[in-house]
Amino acid sequence: MEHKIKLPLTSEAIEGFKSGDYVFLTGELYVARDAAHKRMNEALDQGNNLPIPIKNQTIYYMGPSPARQGRAIGSAGPTTASRMDKYAPRLLDLGLKGMVGKGKRSKEVIDAIVRNKAVYFAAVGGAGALLSKCIKESEVICYDDLGAEAIRKLYVEDFPVIVVIDSKGNNLYETAILKYKKD
Template sequence: MIKRINAPITEETIQTLKAGDTVLLSGVVYTARDAAHKRMCQALESGQKLPFSLEGAVIYYVGPTPAKPGQVIGSAGPTTSGRMDAYAPKLIERGLKGMIGKGQRAKEVIDAMVAHGAVYFAATGGAGALLASRITRCELVAWEDLGTEAVRKLEVVDFPLTVVIDREGTNLYDMAARDYQE
């Protein structure tokens, strides 16, 4: 069964998501990779306001390619999530509810997800053109000097994802490895 959910994500929605669920996400998603995460954490540490509210937010770990004429955005495939692991717990503590990327997450990130109610989604690597077709709007939000790693606000419709780690810490990658070994 495919679940349709909206972003920003509510606590009620978080409660319904389980590792292995297929979802179609619609709504607002922000882009940020490691350089932007570093700046967000520095801003928080110095008491500055972030360029967007973390409350219920979803961050997509992506550095999209430039849009061709007539396109909203270029290819928009996920990047490896582990590069954000040093920063993610601080953002989760402040209201971040969803992260989209690929690959495993550190124990500290999973612990923060469990403590504060967040989920980790995987987007299919190598499917950047398909994923870009689900983005209906792209707007620069902050740190243009970071180029493709700048923070952008995306509007997505039926963005295809899989819940990899749910708010209880159940990890689809670990489940699949155990199933394979049996």
């Protein structure tokens, strides 16, 4: 099934997603990867606020290549999500609703997705040039000193993702493989 969705994600939209669905996202998407997650986690440990409003938002795990003049962004495909597994449950419990990345998630993350009725999407890994065409605006919000790892806010139009782990905990990485496994 295909969905065209406006960000931020609503509970109704998330409940309608099934593992394997194709989704086109339009709206604001936050970008954070390894170093930014570590810093956000430290901020929370110290009792400080997060630098971004996390509630109902979607984070794209990504670190772009630099933009050429006149372009919003450079190459901009997903990075491996499992490196953020250590931090993701805490953010989900604070209201994060969507994550976009690639690759497997831990049991702790899947449990937190189900507990908070959230969703994990995959974007096509290694298609950074293609995906960059759907990113219309990009702005560094904070942690500028982290370079490619700074937190950004993007405006995306019809950004293509696939529902991998839905709010019930169904996991496409486990089910789809069985269909094509031959031994």
